[in-house]
Amino acid sequence: MNNDKHNENKVGKTLSRRTFLKALGLGTATAAVPAIVSCATGDDKKGPQQEPPVGKMTYRENPKTKEKVSILGYGMMRLPATNGTPFGRSNDDKMDQDMINKQVDYAIEHGVNYFDTSPAYCMGLSERATGIALSRHKRDEFFIATKLSNFTPDTWSRAASIEMFQNSLKELQVDYIDYLLLHSVGGSFNEMTAMEVFESRYIDNGILDYLLEQREKGVIRNLGFSYHGDIAVFDHLLANHDKYKWDFVQIEMNYLDWKHAKEFEPENTNAEYLYAELDKRNIPAVIMEPLLGGRLASLPKPLARKIMARDPQRTIASWAFRYVGSFPRVLTVLSGMTYMEHLKENLCTYCPLEELNDEEKEFLYGVAEEIVGYNTIPCNDCKYCMPCPYGIDIPGVLTHYNKCIAEGNLTRDRNDPDYARARKAFLIGYDRSVPKLRQADHCIGCGQCVSHCPQRIQIPREMQRINNYVEALKRNIDRGLEA
Amino acid sequence: MMVMVTLLFLDVSGTLHHFLGWTARIQFLPALLALNVVVIVALVLLTLIFGRIYCSVICPLGIFQDIVSWIHGKRKKNRFTASPEKRWLRYGVLALFIIAFIAGIHSLVALLAPYSSYGRMVANLLLPVYQWGNNLLAAIAERVDSYAFYGVDVWIKSLPTFLIALATFIIIVVLAWRGGRTYCNTICPVGTILAQLARFSWLKVYFDADKCKSCSMCTKNCKASCIDFTTHKVDYTRCVACGNCLEKCKFDALHYGHPKAAVQPIQPAEKPDDARRAFLVGTAIVGADVALAQAAKKVDGGLAVIEDKVPAKRTTPITPPGSVSAKHFAQHCTACQLCVAKCPNGVLRPSSDPQRLMQPEMSFERGACRPECVECSTVCPTGAIKPITVAQKSSTMIGHAVWVKENCLITTDGVSCGNCARHCPVGAIMMVPSNSEDDTSPMVPAVNIAMCIGCGTCEYVCPSRPYSAIFVEGHEMHKEI
Numbered sequence: 024m025n026n027d028k029h030n031e032n033k034v035g036k037t038l039s040r041r042t043f044l045k046a047l048g049l050g051t052a053t054a055a056v057p058a059i060v061s062c063a064t065g066d067d068k069k070g071p072q073q074e075p076p077v078g079k080m081t082y083r084e085n086p087k088t089k090e091k092v093s094i095l096g097y098g099m100m101r102l103p104a105t106n107g108t109p110f111g112r113s114n115d116d117k118m119d120q121d122m123i124n125k126q127v128d129y130a131i132e133h134g135v136n137y138f139d140t141s142p143a144y145c146m147g148l149s150e151r152a153t154g155i156a157l158s159r160h161k162r163d164e165f166f167i168a169t170k171l172s173n174f175t176p177d178t179w180s181r182a183a184s185i186e187m188f189q190n191s192l193k194e195l196q197v198d199y200i201d202y203l204l205l206h207s208v209g210g211s212f213n214e215m216t217a218m219e220v221f222e223s224r225y226i227d228n229g230i231l232d233y234l235l236e237q238r239e240k241g242v243i244r245n246l247g248f249s250y251h252g253d254i255a256v257f258d259h260l261l262a263n264h265d266k267y268k269w270d271f272v273q274i275e276m277n278y279l280d281w282k283h284a285k286e287f288e289p290e291n292t293n294a295e296y297l298y299a300e301l302d303k304r305n306i307p308a309v310i311m312e313p314l315l316g317g318r319l320a321s322l323p324k325p326l327a328r329k330i331m332a333r334d335p336q337r338t339i340a341s342w343a344f345r346y347v348g349s350f351p352r353v354l355t356v357l358s359g360m361t362y363m364e365h366l367k368e369n370l371c372t373y374c375p376l377e378e379l380n381d382e383e384k385e386f387l388y389g390v391a392e393e394i395v396g397y398n399t400i401p402c403n404d405c406k407y408c409m410p411c412p413y414g415i416d417i418p419g420v421l422t423h424y425n426k427c428i429a430e431g432n433l434t435r436d437r438n439d440p441d442y443a444r445a446r447k448a449f450l451i452g453y454d455r456s457v458p459k460l461r462q463a464d465h466c467i468g469c470g471q472c473v474s475h476c477p478q479r480i481q482i483p484r485e486m487q488r489i490n491n492y493v494e495a496l497k498r499n500i501d502r503g504l505e506a
Numbered sequence: 507m508m509v510m511v512t513l514l515f516l517d518v519s520g521t522l523h524h525f526l527g528w529t530a531r532i533q534f535l536p537a538l539l540a541l542n543v544v545v546i547v548a549l550v551l552l553t554l555i556f557g558r559i560y561c562s563v564i565c566p567l568g569i570f571q572d573i574v575s576w577i578h579g580k581r582k583k584n585r586f587t588a589s590p591e592k593r594w595l596r597y598g599v600l601a602l603f604i605i606a607f608i609a610g611i612h613s614l615v616a617l618l619a620p621y622s623s624y625g626r627m628v629a630n631l632l633l634p635v636y637q638w639g640n641n642l643l644a645a646i647a648e649r650v651d652s653y654a655f656y657g658v659d660v661w662i663k664s665l666p667t668f669l670i671a672l673a674t675f676i677i678i679v680v681l682a683w684r685g686g687r688t689y690c691n692t693i694c695p696v697g698t699i700l701a702q703l704a705r706f707s708w709l710k711v712y713f714d715a716d717k718c719k720s721c722s723m724c725t726k727n728c729k730a731s732c733i734d735f736t737t738h739k740v741d742y743t744r745c746v747a748c749g750n751c752l753e754k755c756k757f758d759a760l761h762y763g764h765p766k767a768a769v770q771p772i773q774p775a776e777k778p779d780d781a782r783r784a785f786l787v788g789t790a791i792v793g794a795d796v797a798l799a800q801a802a803k804k805v806d807g808g809l810a811v812i813e814d815k816v817p818a819k820r821t822t823p824i825t826p827p828g829s830v831s832a833k834h835f836a837q838h839c840t841a842c843q844l845c846v847a848k849c850p851n852g853v854l855r856p857s858s859d860p861q862r863l864m865q866p867e868m869s870f871e872r873g874a875c876r877p878e879c880v881e882c883s884t885v886c887p888t889g890a891i892k893p894i895t896v897a898q899k900s901s902t903m904i905g906h907a908v909w910v911k912e913n914c915l916i917t918t919d920g921v922s923c924g925n926c927a928r929h930c931p932v933g934a935i936m937m938v939p940s941n942s943e944d945d946t947s948p949m950v951p952a953v954n955i956a957m958c959i960g961c962g963t964c965e966y967v968c969p970s971r972p973y974s975a976i977f978v979e980g981h982e983m984h985k986e987i
Contacts, residue, residue, distance in 0.1 A: 114809070410810040413969045451656040455648050459873065460812050467915065467923035467969050487928070498878040 075370035080134025083354050085307060087270050088244065092166065092355050094348050095373045096137035096309065097130050097366075099153045100144045100405065101359030109361045110145050111406055118145070118152050126366055127156035133370050136165050137355045139309075140195070141206060142187055143172040143407075150194035158196045167195055168309070170206035170249065171234070173224050174475070181228040188234075192242075202309075203234065203243045204273055207407075208260065209252030212474050217253030235267070245270035249311065251477035254292045257300070264304055271354055272301055273309040275477075277319060278346045278387040279394055280312070287401040288479045298350060307354035310347045314358065316403025319343040323397050323429045326390055333386065341372040342379075346387055349378040399425045400485055401478045408472035408482060416461040417472060417482055423456040424489050435504055446496050453493065463490040508569035511621075514885070515628040515847045516636045523848070523885045530844060530887035532564060533621040534696045539838045540889035550703060557707040558700050561690055561746040567624040568690055568746065571682035575729050578683050584726035586686060588734040591741055595692045596701075603695035613863035616841035620694050621887075623674045625842030626864065630671035633847055634660050659872065663846060663855035667864045686729025691744040701743035708764055711745055711752065713738040717759035724751035724760055815871040818977035823857065824868040824960060826875070827902045828883035828894035831983040838890035839865045845882035845891060851875065853962065854882060868904075870962035870978065875904075877931045877961065900932070901987040905960025905978040907935065907953045913975035914950065916940065922948045926964035926976050934958035935976075951976060957987070 082091035101109050102123055104116040127138070140153045150169060157165055169191045173184045192198060205225055211217045225231040237243045247269050250257045260267065275284075276294035284291040301308045314320055320340040322330070330339050347356050356373075360366040379387070402421035411417055427433045427449050434445040453462065466486035473482055495503030507529060514526040530536060537545035549560060561568040579585065599618065606614035616622045637660045644655040662668050681688040690697040704710075715738050725735045728751055732744035752760050822832065826845065829835035841864035846854045852872030856864045866882075868875060883894040894902070907926070915923045927935040934957035941947035951964075953976075960978045968974040 114811070412810060414810045414812040416809055448653050451653045454656065455644075461809060464929060464967050465925070465969065467921070467925045468928075469921050469923065490929075497876065 075133055075367055075374050077133055079374035080370075081348070081373055081376040082134075083307070085245070085270075085354060086305065090166070092137050093135045093373075094353070094356055094376055095130075095135050095344075095369055096139055096168075096355035096357040097127070097135055098311070098357040098359035099138060099140040099149045101361045102145050102149060102152055103361050110148075111409075118148055120152060120155060122363075123152050124156045124159065126360065126363055127153075128159075129363065130360075130366055130370075131160055131164055133374065135370075137168065137202075137357075138165055139168040139202075139357050141170040141172050142191055142194075143170075143174065143206070150191055154195040154197070162197065166201035167197060168202035168204065169195065169200055170204040171225075171230070172206040173230075174206070174210075176212070176223075179223050179228060181230060181233070184224075184228060184230045185233060188237075199242050199244060202245045202247065202271065203237075204246075205231070205234075205248035207251050207477060208248050209250050209254070209256040210474060210477070211253065217256050218259065221256045221259075231267070247271040247273060247309070249273035249309075250297070251275065252479060253290065254296075257292070257297065261300055261304065261306075264306070269306055271307040271309055273311055273357075274298065274301070275312040276308070276310045276347055276350075276353075277313050277315055277343055278384070279315065279319065279391045281391070282388065283391055283395050286395055288481075290479055298352065302352045306352075308350070308352050309354050310356045312403055313347045313356050314340055314343050315401070316359075316405060318399065318401075318403065318425060321426070321429050322390075322394065324431055326393055329393075330390060338368055338372075340368060342387060344369060344372045345377060345379050346384065348373065348376045349384070397428050399428050400480060402480060403478065405477065407475045407477060411466075411472055413465060413467055413469070414461055415463070415466050415486070416457045417486075419457040419461065420463050420489060421480070421482075421485065423453055426456075427452065437499070437501060437504065446499075450493070450496055463487070463493065466490070507564055508566040508573075511566040511624070512628055512632070515625060515844060516633055527885060527887075530621070530842070530885070533887060534560065534565075534700070535619045535621055535840055536842070536887035539840060540887065542889075549700075553700050553703040553707060555708045557704045557710050557742060557745060557747040558697070559747045560700055561687075561694075561697055562748045565620055565624075565696070567620040567678070567694075568687070570624060570627075571678060571687060571689060572729065572748070574679050574682035575686045584723065586726050586728050586731055588725045588728070589731040591744065592692050596698045599693050600695045600698040610837065612836050612839065612841070612865060613860065616839075616864050617670070618693070618695050619840045619842075620690075620696050622840040622842040622864075623678070625844055625847075626667065626671040627675045627678075629843035629847040630662075630668045631675055659852055661852075661872075664858050664864075666858045667841075667843075667856035670864065685731065687731075687744070687746060690746065691730055691732070698743075704742050704745065707742065709747075709762060710742055710765065711740050711747070711749075711760055711762050712765040713740070714759045714761060717757045719757050719759070721756070723754040723756070727751060727754045813971040815974055816972040817869045817871060818965070818974060820977070820980055822905075822980035822982055823859070823862065824905045824962075824978055824980035825984075826854065826866070826868060826882045826891050827899045827904050827959075827984065828880070828886075828891040829904075829984065830892065832980070833982075835890050836862060836865065838888045840888055840890075841865045842887070844885050844887065848881045848885050850879060850881060868962065868978075868980075870965040870974075872966075874963040874966040875961045900959065903959050903981060903985045903987060905962075905980040906955050906958040907960070907964050907976050908979050909951055909953060909976050910973070911950070911975075913970045913973045915969060915975065916948050916950050918970065920948075922950075923969060924949060924951070925967045925969060926951050929963050929967045930958075931961060931963055932957050932959055935964060959987070 081094040083094055084090070085092055103119045104110040104112070105119045106113070106116065108116070110116050110118055138153055138157060140149045142150055144150070145152070153167070157167065171184060171188055173179060173187055178184060178187060191200065208221050209217050210220060212220045215223070234243060234246055238246045246267070248260060250272065260269070274294060274297040276298060280294040282293055282295055284293045298308060320343070322339060327339055330342055344356060344358070347353055358365070358369050360369060400421045402418055402425065404418045404422050406418055408417045430448070432445045432448040432452070434442050436442065439445070463486040466483055468483040468487070470483050473479075476482060491503035495501065510526050510529045513522055514530055517523070531540070531542065532545050532549070534549055537549065553560060562572075603615065603618050637658050640655060641657045641660070644657040647653065647655040678689055718735070718738060720735055722735050725733045729748065730744045730746055732741035733751055747762070749762060752762055825832060825835045841856065843856065843864075843866075846856060846866050851874060853868050853870060853875050854866045855869060857867045877900055878896055880894050880896055880899055883891045911917055915921045924937050927937045934954045935951050936954065937949040938952045939945050939947045940950045960981065962978050964976045965974050965978055968976050
């Protein structure tokens, strides 16, 4: 009896809870972190599934201000909607402010003090929601990070950019910003190179000087930039570090991008290089996409098994978080935690952080090698490409494709004994996740989305490739199946 | 039989017609239109031997009326009285029907044909309920990550046809509720035709005058109102050989058999009928609940609004591959809506044109006529859409694409799109420079009429809304490439 109970505590409850949540649809509602909460630390007395502990958060020191920043940062890009899905799936979505407040309170209670937002997130509503939630706390309990998201040419003028910055202060209900970022430098726009775009956004209009002034005045306490795309801009900004004195830089880093970012898109840069460049100059790194929008949490079955087999009591996502946390120059790791379950799971991972040893890192690099072999499309469902002017649900199509890869529903061979089942799962799942008129066949290839994609996915090309695959499945022919 | 025909209409999986397709093909009018000699001869013989048993057992509309009448009968027993034959109405309708048939007034033919009426009722009224039920199951299946059910679009395909189906339903229910088989014996042209044969049927219901105590139970339970117990006469043109009178007669005074020979009465199979009726009533109730639950759920992405497309105005309507020509199609189609109910791509819908009212036509706002699909041709019971293989289909020209420069993205947005050319399954559309002098000028689509089969893929994927910049014009006569 005792024995049974012990066992149940150890494994059974985790599994039954997972099954239960899955049946409720929570676990499958998003490609993000599976909703399992397990704080197993190897200490049997604690047992799995307990609430994350208070007062155990791991902190990193900001070398300039000496302030302690929680290793878990709250990303406010994937906030919940009242209908239970991540905000922005439907045009009727409403922010679930009550839930956001509750989760922010819970996060602060458990030691999270870094909140990252942008004027662009959640169809422009993230800053306001973040402001409302944080205004209920003392100003010294949290650090706010926001960005100057002047992406479109009509916001490139000095007046428009300054207005955007001032508006951030207003929306966030604060009179200073702890961490301000030049948002996503390295992106190109139509015919312009990334360097030209950067200069139009921040140099020609004198905005970078303006921001430096604001830092002098204390309205901005730390100034940095987030980077995606063309490495020329990253290198240029770091080469001028003496001039700008970057207080931090936000980069995309995870065990897959460490060595394999280039393999998906040759123009991308491996995180190994980015981190080394920052490390060399003693610049703190803020990490985004530690989980690649959930892709590293929902791995293809054989890989999921491989990771879980190493320690059944740790979630797959926790490995990705511990990985980035194990780098000493990392100031904080951002996670867009839509649901309370995401938050609790991550708190369990970071309260406190158990760093990976070299062998464990190598193990993850081995997993990364295998992920590359699955040819998933590096879409993290950030929705920067949206809305597509022709109504295509780009992230919907790409994440469905990736999901089918992860679940083993992508078949390349009509003689495969599993072909009929996989075909059905792909086609039915496709119609379920994306309405017919928003599917890949309606992509006209105008390419307006491409410059918005931080991962530089050649979206029109991928749309055509996926559509060829869908056509092959529908017609039951070989041509296009290999695509 | 009715259950089978109904299932044939309702089935969303597209597999049942292999097993149930025959139930539509043995219907009188479809068989006549398909020139299905075997079935016609069999039906004639059947009637000559057994009387109008067709109306009791094969015709789904007849059985439907029986169910309505039976429900009323549960509440009010012995409610029928003998009534004289309404000759002028019966033969008037039959004459009208034959004239319409010969004159090619297809909408009138379709309006009067019993199987078509039933098909319309199921396709327009019951199918949506069934589909909502299916969609609820699909939603549940989605929740538990199963692919056993998948959602389908539910939409009113043509308002006039929907209203006609609704009116037919109301009229038939009222008639059946009040007078049992009134429709069959006053309006139904098939009933009137079969009546002429039934007069001479070998087996029939007849009185044993010696045993009859004139209790009137037979008359009061005859849903065809064709038994006069006072004179011991049965109107064989109206008797549908249901056997209710035999069952009700306590004195063994009524027999079903050849009047001169002493034939044992055949026991009508009343039990399975009961089960069948109970099943249908049950499913109808479940269906209603399901529809209510489904209405609350909404699905959409947080995306640019997609404006609905306005169906193109086509000079010649497009008829499905296998329908040979507009003329053949118009002459053979009874507008039963089976193909409309079956089309998995939302292409077929009943016409609202008075000339072809309720007969299906094609349009491509919701999907294209997919190259791998020949569903409509496999289900059509009348031969209006002849069976066709996938290979034949891909070489049958049912229309051709027409480019409308004013609507094209190159004119409206200045964007070169090429979606029509990229998706054309036969490669009939090519992108060419808009200025023949200048190879670098923006590319526009050009349709090679010689290769275009009119499948509508280009029209479906054209991003111009609400008016598509490329649309299919139908062909009067289908051609082989």
